[in-house]
Amino acid sequence: MGFILENLRNTVIAGIVVTVAVAFGIATKDYTFFYARYLHVLSGVMWIGLLWYFNFVQIPTMPSIPDELKPAVGKHIAPAALFWFRWAAMATLITGLWTAHDAGYLVAALTLDGSARLIGVGMWLAIIMWFNVWFVIWPSQKIALGIVEAEADAKPAAARRAMLFSRTNTLLSIPMLYCMVGMSH
Incomplete structure (x- = not known):
């Protein structure tokens, strides 16, 4: 074992x-529909779990970590967590669209039409969150963590931008999860 x-x-x-x-x-x-939904939930748990880890644990704890230990987070833990974070976001988006397609409500949800309006709002919130991950948070984190070359004064601004968009995603995750769960009830 x-x-x-x-x-x-x-x-x-x-x-x-x-x-x-x-x-x-x-x-x-x-069981194609079931597998799409299962993979959607599995990847979504990883995505939102890591989002909440960053916002409820890592960001608030960083100021109390001694300076000599911070490189362990910035050079090892954060890049690994961000890898799983962004790919879980991608998998969640793809499997969510697959699930909506297989269930027959993809177009209605994306156009916020009829009985698919609630799940559609959740889908749009998730799409905004996915966009934030790939096009704001990850590029900003690469600068803040020194993964890409940048001016020294660009790092704090990039870290703040990543934090604010991560907090935006935390805010959006609450109504998004409501919409997702509410669809089946």
């Missing part, structure tokens, strides 16, 4: 194997 649980890659692979075994054990028809 140590082989599985002491290595994250092996743990994830084992989780996938168990999921596939359960899925094939109960599958009696085409």
Whole structure:
């Protein structure tokens, strides 16, 4: 058991194997819609989980971390977390659009039409959040963390911009999750 649980890659692979075994054990028809929704929820949990980690843990804790320890966060933890953060955002967007398409409400949701209006608002909030991740937060974080070359005075401004857009996404995540859950009720 140590082989599985002491290595994250092996743990994830084992989780996938168990999921596939359960899925094939109960599958009696085409589960394409179910798989799209499952992958959407799985990637969404990672995306919003990391968003909330940044906003509820990392950002508020950074001022109390001794200066000699901050490079561990900025050079190792934050870049790794940001990798999973941005790709979870991408996977969430793609699987969300796939789910809406398979369920037959993609166009109605995106045009905020009829009974798909609530999920449509949630989808638009998620699209705005995804845009913020890929086109504001990640480019700003690359400057703030020194991943790309920039003037020294550009780093604090980039860090502030990344933080404000991350906080914007935290704000939007609350009504977005309401819309997502509300659609099925």
